[in-house]
Amino acid sequence: MKTYIFIILLIAAQLYSQDRITGELFATRSEVIAQNGMVASSHPLATQIGIDVLKKGGNAIDAAIAVNAALGLMEPTGCGIGGDLFAIVWDPKTKKLHGLNASGPSPQSLSLDFFLENNYEGIPYYGALPVSVPGAVAGWIALHDKFGNLTMDQILSPAIHYAENGFPLTELIAYYMQRSVQRFVRANYPNIKETYMEPNGGKLPSEGEIFKNPLLAKTYKTIAKEGKQGFYNGKIALAIAEEVQQQGGFLTTADLSSFEVEWVDPVSINYRGYDVWELPPNGQGIAALQILKILEGYDFSKIDFGSDEHIHLFTEAKKLAFEDRAKFYADMSFADVPIKTLLSESYADQRRALIKEKASMYSAGQISAGETIYMTVADKDGYMVSLIQSNYFGMGSGVVPQGVGFMLQNRGALFSLDENHANVYAPSKRPFHTIIPAFVTKDGIPFLSFGVMGGDFQPQGHSQIVMNIVDFGMNTQEAGDAPRWDHKGSSSPRGNQATNNGKIRVESGISYETIRQLMSRGHDVGFTIGEFGGYQAILWDEKNQVYRGASESRKDGQVSGY
Numbered sequence: 001m002k003t004y005i006f007i008i009l010l011i012a013a014q015l016y017s018q019d020r021i022t023g024e025l026f027a028t029r030s031e032v033i034a035q036n037g038m039v040a041s042s043h044p045l046a047t048q049i050g051i052d053v054l055k056k057g058g059n060a061i062d063a064a065i066a067v068n069a070a071l072g073l074m075e076p077t078g079c080g081i082g083g084d085l086f087a088i089v090w091d092p093k094t095k096k097l098h099g100l101n102a103s104g105p106s107p108q109s110l111s112l113d114f115f116l117e118n119n120y121e122g123i124p125y126y127g128a129l130p131v132s133v134p135g136a137v138a139g140w141i142a143l144h145d146k147f148g149n150l151t152m153d154q155i156l157s158p159a160i161h162y163a164e165n166g167f168p169l170t171e172l173i174a175y176y177m178q179r180s181v182q183r184f185v186r187a188n189y190p191n192i193k194e195t196y197m198e199p200n201g202g203k204l205p206s207e208g209e210i211f212k213n214p215l216l217a218k219t220y221k222t223i224a225k226e227g228k229q230g231f232y233n234g235k236i237a238l239a240i241a242e243e244v245q246q247q248g249g250f251l252t253t254a255d256l257s258s259f260e261v262e263w264v265d266p267v268s269i270n271y272r273g274y275d276v277w278e279l280p281p282n283g284q285g286i287a288a289l290q291i292l293k294i295l296e297g298y299d300f301s302k303i304d305f306g307s308d309e310h311i312h313l314f315t316e317a318k319k320l321a322f323e324d325r326a327k328f329y330a331d332m333s334f335a336d337v338p339i340k341t342l343l344s345e346s347y348a349d350q351r352r353a354l355i356k357e358k359a360s361m362y363s364a365g366q367i368s369a370g371e372t373i374y375m376t377v378a379d380k381d382g383y384m385v386s387l388i389q390s391n392y393f394g395m396g397s398g399v400v401p402q403g404v405g406f407m408l409q410n411r412g413a414l415f416s417l418d419e420n421h422a423n424v425y426a427p428s429k430r431p432f433h434t435i436i437p438a439f440v441t442k443d444g445i446p447f448l449s450f451g452v453m454g455g456d457f458q459p460q461g462h463s464q465i466v467m468n469i470v471d472f473g474m475n476t477q478e479a480g481d482a483p484r485w486d487h488k489g490s491s492s493p494r495g496n497q498a499t500n501n502g503k504i505r506v507e508s509g510i511s512y513e514t515i516r517q518l519m520s521r522g523h524d525v526g527f528t529i530g531e532f533g534g535y536q537a538i539l540w541d542e543k544n545q546v547y548r549g550a551s552e553s554r555k556d557g558q559v560s561g562y
Contacts (some may be wrong), residue, residue: 015497026481026509028473028553031539034561038547039063041375041398042078044558045167046070048195049158050377051560053150060383061089061147062155064375065140068389069159069220070294072136073213074167076183076196076407077176078371078453081219081231083391083409084132085139086279088266088439089147090446092382097439099264099279102143104133105331105428106412110250111426115417121427123413126187126398128249130412132431133259134240140366141228147383153224160224163217163405166210170556174207176371180395191241191400195407197534216405232256232337236404239453243401244408252446266439269293269343272470274447277439280339282331285436287459290321292466293348294355304458306483306510307515315487315504315523316355318460319362322489325459326364331430337422359522362502366456366489372435374451378538380546386437386449420473438462446540447477457486465535476550480535483509486528498523507532 032038035059041048049070050063058066064087072080084103115123122468123130144152169177175548177196181204184192197204199212222230229234237256244251266277269289276292278285294317303309328337339345354360372390390409391397397410415425423432434455440448450467452461461484484525485506504518505528515525535556538547549559 040559102135102139107250130410288462308522450537
């Protein structure tokens with residue numbers, strides 16, 4: 001009888017612990033803890049390169065550039081120097097955050113009339129028309145000029161070595177390369193085989209096989225020697241402009257040579273004592289701040305993680321934030337984005353009052369998933385870098401300039417062709433961007449440098465990570481391993497209006513009971529795989545004076561410290 005009672009009590013205790021769930025049930029591994037420096041990236045070899053740079057006297061900025069260069073080689077499906085870059089840097093000397101917008105504008109000679117007169121419903125994802133100026137290299141140089149320690153030759157030499165001598169493809173990247181590269185080969189895009197197949201025995205390597213890109217090594221050497229001029233002027237710029245124009249696009253050498261990055265002030269809201277920082281538009285970072293600002297009005301000490309109430313409130317807050325995203329977010333040189341109003345207490349109160357017990361209609365549309373890398377680095381002197389970089393959708397535009405070793409981005413596909421839309425296409429305008437780095441401080445001290453990849457999911461992922469740590473007491477690894485969900489609109493990716501309440505997509509780990517309860521609230525609920533991965537984080541433990549790091553368990557990646 002005693003044994004029977006004990007079993008009943010044990011089962012009851014387990015059910016209670018699952019009801020009041022904590023991150024301990026989710027962690028796939030421990031946090032990495034180190035004193036002197038830390039790197040978290042989506043590729044183990046790239047992470048090791050970053051650690052080596054730190055040990056050789058480089059700072060976090062040097063290591064971040066080195067890691068990004070390696071990822072451009074090792075993960076060409078998600079990033080590269082044909083794409084754009086955003087970063088947030090903590091400077092321990094001034095105790096200030098610096099924001100970098102290294103996203104490039106549209107061609108000066110391409111007008112909205114071209115698309116309207118040729119009956120385009122949207123800018124295509126592939127080909128030369130969605131190509132905008134690639135900003136990543138200018139971003140590297142700006143970061144290096146402001147903060148760097150080592151020479152660019154020292155910083156880029158590890159990636160050059162791997163490009164020339166090769167490295168084994170990981171399972172995930174091999175899978176995506178097979179899908180993306182073969183698509184462009186079938187469509188007869190120029191220079192694809194020359195760049196990705198011919199240096200590798202005339203075929204695309206599979207998992208575990210060695211991949212080389214000597215053309216990219218040559219380009220990196222030019223950047224190491226000549227800096228920004230070496231990429232945006234001269235032979236590389238000419239190759240870019242010629243290829244784009246041969247494939248029917250409009251990008252010119254003048255577009256490239258005139259490009260300048262922009263240092264910006266990050267914007268923030270305070271969430272239960274923590275200052276959460278994002279970059280202002282043309283990115284979507286403030287959507288995460290709007291979501292959190294609305295949710296701060298609820299007492300999550302009384303709401304269980306992953307419960308229907310948690311997911312319902314989150315989803316409704318997301319809908320409201322994304323309605324503003326669809327209406328306002330755009331290049332602030334062209335559009336008036338009322339950031340102060342959108343992040344104010346009074347506006348959050350107004351929006352929160354619209355949330356009811358049942359699912360609301362949703363009219364903000366969607367963007368898309370896209371392909372991205374996120375990484376973060378911290379060093380012994382206290383510099384911390386939150387950096388995100390991408391070619392956007394499906395590896396990029398398919399346009400590979402001859403002899404340079406990289407594909408150009410297709411960010412221009414995110415422009416609207418609606419003349420009344422804030423993000424409407426215009427010459428020399430930066431498109432709306434999905435990629436966003438994040439940072440958290442507490443009482444003026446660094447707390448967390450982090451990011452989550454994945455198009456529309458990124459502001460949702462940022463908000464979930466902050467809530468997991470602040471509201472549910474998870475550590476950095478648990479916060480990333482906890483089951484995720486997202487809400488997708490049902491319209492086209494062009495910002496058109498949806499006509500229903502969209503769909504919540506959940507990972508395994510969200511109970512069927514919760515799903516049924518969400519459905520009873522009027523939500524459409526389903527499952528998806530492969531769209532939630534991409535989290536990296538480094539937390540500064542002020543009490544113990546150590547860094548605590550986490551890396552995504554859903555895909556390749558590693559956090560390491562010393």
